[in-house]
Amino acid sequence: MSDDLLQRLREALGTQHVLTDESDVAAYIVDWTGAHSGRALAVVRPGSTEEVADVVAACHRAGVAIVPQGGNTGLVAGGVPDGSGNQVVLSLGRMRAIRDIDPVAGTITVEAGVVLADVQAAAAAAGRLFPMSLGSEGSCTIGGNLSTNAGGTAVLRYGMTRELALGLEVVLPDGRVWDGLRGLRKDNTGYSLKDVFIGAEGTLGVITAAVMRLFPPTPVRATAWVSVPDTASAVTLLGLVQAHAGAHLATYEIVNRAALDLVLTHLPGARDPAPGATSDWAVLVELAGTSDLDAPLEAALGEAVEQGLVEDAAFAGSSAQRSTLWALREGISEAQKVEGATLKHDVTLPIADLALWTDRITPILESILPGVRLVTYGHVGDGNLHFNLSPPVVDGGNGGDALLAAAGELTSAIYDSVAAARGSISAEHGLGSTKAAAAASYKSQVEVDLMRAIKDALDPQGLMNPGTLLA
Numbered sequence: 001m002s003d004d005l006l007q008r009l010r011e012a013l014g015t016q017h018v019l020t021d022e023s024d025v026a027a028y029i030v031d032w033t034g035a036h037s038g039r040a041l042a043v044v045r046p047g048s049t050e051e052v053a054d055v056v057a058a059c060h061r062a063g064v065a066i067v068p069q070g071g072n073t074g075l076v077a078g079g080v081p082d083g084s085g086n087q088v089v090l091s092l093g094r095m096r097a098i099r100d101i102d103p104v105a106g107t108i109t110v111e112a113g114v115v116l117a118d119v120q121a122a123a124a125a126a127g128r129l130f131p132m133s134l135g136s137e138g139s140c141t142i143g144g145n146l147s148t149n150a151g152g153t154a155v156l157r158y159g160m161t162r163e164l165a166l167g168l169e170v171v172l173p174d175g176r177v178w179d180g181l182r183g184l185r186k187d188n189t190g191y192s193l194k195d196v197f198i199g200a201e202g203t204l205g206v207i208t209a210a211v212m213r214l215f216p217p218t219p220v221r222a223t224a225w226v227s228v229p230d231t232a233s234a235v236t237l238l239g240l241v242q243a244h245a246g247a248h249l250a251t252y253e254i255v256n257r258a259a260l261d262l263v264l265t266h267l268p269g270a271r272d273p274a275p276g277a278t279s280d281w282a283v284l285v286e287l288a289g290t291s292d293l294d295a296p297l298e299a300a301l302g303e304a305v306e307q308g309l310v311e312d313a314a315f316a317g318s319s320a321q322r323s324t325l326w327a328l329r330e331g332i333s334e335a336q337k338v339e340g341a342t343l344k345h346d347v348t349l350p351i352a353d354l355a356l357w358t359d360r361i362t363p364i365l366e367s368i369l370p371g372v373r374l375v376t377y378g379h380v381g382d383g384n385l386h387f388n389l390s391p392p393v394v395d396g397g398n399g400g401d402a403l404l405a406a407a408g409e410l411t412s413a414i415y416d417s418v419a420a421a422r423g424s425i426s427a428e429h430g431l432g433s434t435k436a437a438a439a440a441s442y443k444s445q446v447e448v449d450l451m452r453a454i455k456d457a458l459d460p461q462g463l464m465n466p467g468t469l470l471a
């Protein structure tokens, strides 16, 4: 049966786009973290919506599961196959066309495999802004962004990917194509079908193209790296910046000392922007607009200093200095990867509870694994913390083993405490295969039943990315 399917796929795509050699498939079967890998029956690389539909229909007839894959930068092992060797990885990497751009309507129509940075560049070339920005933007694709409902550093002002999407084209699990590529702002004609596929992590179909929103550019920036004593001060400062800057507030990111130290250690040329500060926390705050924004930022920070919320602030005086500050924030994932074992958590809490939550969870984790390093950073303006744990520094270098041994207990403590605060255990990375079971245990039975009903209605054979999102 698998030989028949491979033959059919080769006829549909051409032999060169059906990869089965070990060396050819290697990059597609291991995730970005390197911690999760599997085996694939084949990796297929269709070049058009019609070819995607052919692949999906052929797999449907053969009863073979499909794992869609974009840039493979996901952090929850949702885009790599399991260990069975029976799944087909469907890479969107050849579908990189920008089909249309309409600056006046504020829309761009792109194929799913277009890399996020290329969408940004195409928008800029047309005098518009595509605001979504992630540390992985040089590799992740718009199809992956939609499928994970990605967040990033511009959510505070522009919203998650879902809020940037107007229409989708999707190949359904039986191979039919749903053409929902409409750029309409107003369309009250029933269920919002696009929203079913956004954040579905490839479990309901393959997104092949999308109409995304564009915005007027915001070329003027005011950026500062601000040392704050604690998370409570960071949250209070957020309110002050909002009051002074209003809709100009574009980014509000938090970084703790452990995260900054990792970047200073591993990012070539990185320098501490506030070397004299003793604070354990810093925020990267940026205003964006079309006219000078230094005044509102200085006013907010001046008031914060008077209230004892700020220890030190470094302003970016040029775009080069701005890039230097941003590199510190964006280098954290890479720096932590260099250090080896990491327990990643991506949680959201009501902003008002953030400070209390971090104060409450820290001693609990310390009691489970003394010396565990909390590498905390993230989009605090969205209530979202990347709450990652690195091993204790121990003689003999066995800290990683201790972290892995305590992993279950540490993660359960974090998730229990997030659930108790009515937060979310996955703010923006999705569930993949690593968090699917945990998510089900923190959702109500009604919520799980609704999700299963949608899955069963669209993919009754369960062939779209099994094991991801729904355990």
Ligand SMILES: Cc1cc2nc3c(=O)[nH]c(=O)nc-3n(C[C@H](O)[C@H](O)[C@H](O)COP(=O)(O)OP(=O)(O)OC[C@H]3O[C@@H](n4cnc5c(N)ncnc54)[C@H](O)[C@@H]3O)c2cc1C
Residues within 6 Å of the ligand: 032, 067, 068, 069, 070, 071, 072, 073, 074, 075, 078, 079, 092, 112, 133, 134, 135, 136, 139, 140, 141, 142, 143, 144, 145, 146, 147, 148, 149, 150, 151, 152, 153, 201, 202, 203, 205, 206, 207, 208, 333, 334, 428, 429, 432, 465, 468
């Ligand atoms: C350094 C770094 C920084 C990051 N920062 C952020 C951040 O700030 N915010 C954030 O949200 N995420 C972040 N991520 C995670 C990741 O980049 C995002 O989840 C991104 O949206 C994944 O896109 P991708 O193209 O790489 O998708 P992949 O990793 O290839 O796939 C992700 C999931 O989507 C599915 N999928 C992919 N393409 C399609 C498609 N066309 N149709 C159907 N299903 C599909 C896959 O099956 C999988 O389940 C970061 C990752 C890294 C490595």
